Amino acid sequence: MTQRLAHRTALVTGSTSGIGRGVAEAMAAEGAHVLLTGRSVERGEAAVAAIVEAGGSAEFIAADMTSDAAIANLIARVRERTGGRLDILVNNAAYLTATPPAFAEVTGHQLDEVLAVSVKAPLLLSAAFVPEMAANGHGVVINMGSVNGLTGVTGSAVYSTSKAAVHGLTRALATEFAASGVRVTTIAPGPTETEFVATLGDRLNAIRSVIPSGRLNTPAQIGAAAVFLASDDAINITGVTLAIDGGLTGH
Ligand SMILES: NC(=O)c1ccc[n+]([C@@H]2O[C@H](COP(=O)([O-])OP(=O)(O)OC[C@H]3O[C@@H](n4cnc5c(N)ncnc54)[C@H](OP(=O)(O)O)[C@@H]3O)[C@@H](O)[C@H]2O)c1
Numbered sequence: 001m002t003q004r005l006a007h008r009t010a011l012v013t014g015s016t017s018g019i020g021r022g023v024a025e026a027m028a029a030e031g032a033h034v035l036l037t038g039r040s041v042e043r044g045e046a047a048v049a050a051i052v053e054a055g056g057s058a059e060f061i062a063a064d065m066t067s068d069a070a071i072a073n074l075i076a077r078v079r080e081r082t083g084g085r086l087d088i089l090v091n092n093a094a095y096l097t098a099t100p101p102a103f104a105e106v107t108g109h110q111l112d113e114v115l116a117v118s119v120k121a122p123l124l125l126s127a128a129f130v131p132e133m134a135a136n137g138h139g140v141v142i143n144m145g146s147v148n149g150l151t152g153v154t155g156s157a158v159y160s161t162s163k164a165a166v167h168g169l170t171r172a173l174a175t176e177f178a179a180s181g182v183r184v185t186t187i188a189p190g191p192t193e194t195e196f197v198a199t200l201g202d203r204l205n206a207i208r209s210v211i212p213s214g215r216l217n218t219p220a221q222i223g224a225a226a227v228f229l230a231s232d233d234a235i236n237i238t239g240v241t242l243a244i245d246g247g248l249t250g251h
Pocket residue numbers: 013014015016017018019020037038039040041043063064065066092093094095096117144145146147188189190191192193194195196197
């Protein structure tokens with residue numbers, strides 16, 4: 001195994017399961033020290049144990065990112081561990097539900113819940129760590145978007161809105177900080193084999209049938225792409241959205 005991320009510290013939000021865990025494992029396998037976050041201490045500690053068992057370096061910080069105070073607390077705890085030298089930020093955590101409210105029935109409270117985790121947290125974490133990265137002369141931010149942020153999907157107005165906002169955050173920060181050595185990109189996965197997607201039951205076959213390749217992603221495949229984007233192999237790649245979707249969107 002190469003060590004493309006040796007001597008780097010990565011924060012991966014929402015890494016107690018699914019894609020975030022896949023990204024954390026892939027980055028640790030390439031030599032990064034990985035800070036995992038999420039609400040579930042049990043799943044977070046299990047993810048760290050698996051990384052350490054495989055020879056990697058990781059620690060878990062429990063954090064529910066639904067309030068400004070909790071996000072500020074997470075930022076403080078990351079700073080304690082990194083001393084102002086976070087190299088890689090992966091904004092992966094998002095508010096996910098298999099039963100979103102009908103568009104016309106969504107309440108302001110429901111919208112606030114989604115936007116807090118899926119938009120506000122990536123923006124506030126970036127605001128905290130990107131200036132530090134710029135001062136250090138290097139850094140990478142990877143925002144986890146979605147094909148739903150690129151194309152229209154029925155029944156997905158709130159989620160699609162949150163993901164399009166994340167895609168916009170990438171483009172704005174990439175432009176503003178390119179000259180400072182900070183690269184910002186979006187990964188836009190199509191349907192990916194996670195615990196959440198497994199809850200979709202019969203709807204999964206319908207989803208698979210519209211993917212030109214007929215394949216769902218695995219979290220490890222998203223992790224491999226994140227390692228590439230975080231590594232110096234991608235030194236001149238910034239502002240882009242990498243769709244990993246079996247041809248679904250054509251991006
Ligand atoms: N799976 C797909 O098909 C797919 C497709 C396109 C994009 N994505 C994107 O990929 C990312 C990961 O999705 P996934 O499918 O891997 O979902 P997942 O397995 O449900 O993982 C979501 C992660 O976010 C964390 N999280 C959720 N709410 C949180 C909160 N309030 N505070 C802190 N952490 C929270 C969860 O941790 P705890 O439960 O421990 O809090 C978990 O680690 C999301 O941004 C999603 O939009 C997924």
